[in-house]
Amino acid sequence: MPELPEVETIARGLARAITGKTIERASVRLAKMAVAPARVNFKRAVRGERVISVGRRGKYAVIELGSGRRLVVSLRMTGRLIVLERGQAAIPYEHVSLHFTDGTRLAFADSRQFGRMRLVERGEPWDANLGIEPLSGDFTPERFIGMLSGRTTPIKALLLDQRRIAGVGNIYACEALWGARIRPSTPAKALTKPAIRRLHNALVEVLQRSIAMRGTSVDDYVDAQGLQGGFQNALSVYGRAGSRCERCGRAIVRTVLAARGTWWCRTCQR
DNA sequence: CCGCCGCCCTGCTTGC
DNA sequence: TGCAAGCAGGGCGGCG
Numbered sequence: 001m002p003e004l005p006e007v008e009t010i011a012r013g014l015a016r017a018i019t020g021k022t023i024e025r026a027s028v029r030l031a032k033m034a035v036a037p038a039r040v041n042f043k044r045a046v047r048g049e050r051v052i053s054v055g056r057r058g059k060y061a062v063i064e065l066g067s068g069r070r071l072v073v074s075l076r077m078t079g080r081l082i083v084l085e086r087g088q089a090a091i092p093y094e095h096v097s098l099h100f101t102d103g104t105r106l107a108f109a110d111s112r113q114f115g116r117m118r119l120v121e122r123g124e125p126w127d128a129n130l131g132i133e134p135l136s137g138d139f140t141p142e143r144f145i146g147m148l149s150g151r152t153t154p155i156k157a158l159l160l161d162q163r164r165i166a167g168v169g170n171i172y173a174c175e176a177l178w179g180a181r182i183r184p185s186t187p188a189k190a191l192t193k194p195a196i197r198r199l200h201n202a203l204v205e206v207l208q209r210s211i212a213m214r215g216t217s218v219d220d221y222v223d224a225q226g227l228q229g230g231f232q233n234a235l236s237v238y239g240r241a242g243s244r245c246e247r248c249g250r251a252i253v254r255t256v257l258a259a260r261g262t263w264w265c266r267t268c269q270r
Numbered sequence: 271c272c273g274c275c276g277c278c279c280t281g282c283t284t285g286c
Numbered sequence: 287t288g289c290a291a292g293c294a295g296g297g298c299g300g301c302g
Contacts, residue, residue: 001295059296076296078280112279114296153273162297169296259275260295 002075003059004134004167005210006221006229010081011061013224014054014106017083018063021100022050030095033108036119045069045119046098058130058166068122073108078220079115082107111220131164134203139165141200148188148196155191155199156184157258168203171216171238174263176203178237183269184255184262209234237263 002010026043028034036042050066061081063071073081082091086103096108096117108117120126132139147164148155158164159173168176177184179202182195191199210216215229218239222228236246241254245265255262 074297077294110279111281112295114279116297157273160296 001077001169001171001219002079002215002221003169003172004056004207005172005231006215006223007056007059007061007075007167008211009215009229010075010224011054011056014061014063014081014083017224018051018100018104018106019053020051021102021104023047024099024101027097027099028095030113033095033110033113033115034117034119037121037124040119040121042119046071056167057127057133058162059169060127060130070120070126072118072120072126074116074118076110076112076114076116078112079108079110080220080222081224082109082222082226083224127166129163130166131162132166134165134167135207139200139204141197144200145193145196148191151188153188154185154257155182155188156260156262158188159203160258160260165203167207170260170262171218171235172203172206172210174238175206175236178264178269179203179206181268181270184257184264237265239263 023046026034026046028043034042036045049069052064052066055062055064059074061073063073065071075081084091084105084107091107091109093109093111094107095110095113098106108115132143148158151158156173156177159168159176160170176199180195180198182191182199210231213230213234214223215221216231216235217228218232237252240252240263243252244250245252245268248265248268250265250267252263252265
């Protein structure tokens with residue numbers, strides 16, 4: 001599942017690989033995966049566009065085009081953005097492709113077809129419902145404390161809510177809560193200020209560490225060059241039911257919270 | 271505004 | 287061993 005660190009890694013790889021290239025044509029094999037505003041034809045609109053830069057917002061990769069339009073890509077669980085060389089055969093589930101004038105192409109593949117490449121018009125505020133960037137200076141402990149106050153929602157559900165904090169998914173929610181020794185089901189408003197500060201610190205730290213290791217490859221995630229990340233070897237709880245907590249030695253358990261698998265330590269997460 | 275539910279899909283796991 | 291059924295999951299629209 002590509003979350004913030006994975007999408008950041010992909011966006012950096014894309015920035016190096018496709019900045020400055022011109023789109024000669026797009027091929028769309030699965031129409032629902034290439035979305036454009038009403039009355040705009042996706043393929044026609046991107047033809048001739050130049051890639052100005054590639055960035056990230058939350059879990060979205062954002063390709064800035066010369067006209068001021070953007071291609072905003074949501075990978076959901078199984079989406080992949082991979083740069084392919086001239087003449088390279090189609091990769092599995094390559095449903096949308098941007099062919100550049102130099103013969104290379106950007107393949108958008110997704111076995112579950114949940115991913116979307118959305119063309120956004122110049123100036124269109126596409127991210128109005130996305131919350132704060134957790135690695136930006138805006139995400140202060142005080143801001144986080146304010147975000148949690150009065151809320152009865154389990155803290156893990158709040159971490160997953162993209163309207164509050166953008167980019168945190170199941171892996172890093174579980175890891176951050178373990179790092180801060182907080183029980184995932186704790187109502188947000190029940191957390192003490194020291195606990196919220198621990199969580200703030202744990203969240204920022206785990207995201208930074210994962211980016212440094214080029215993300216977590218547990219299911220389908222690979223970077224823009226098709227390479228796996230390294231953080232799957234550094235996970236403390238995610239996907240590790242039955243193995244020992246590296247802090248207290250007790251078994252990691254898996255429960256279900258907010259309709260998501262949740263891995264944690266019953267002993268040291270309170 | 272808030273929170274919950276169902277839906278989208280298909281690879282993988284489970285159970286017989 | 288083989289097959290069918292059921293699960294998993296991020297974002298979004300609908301609903302209360």
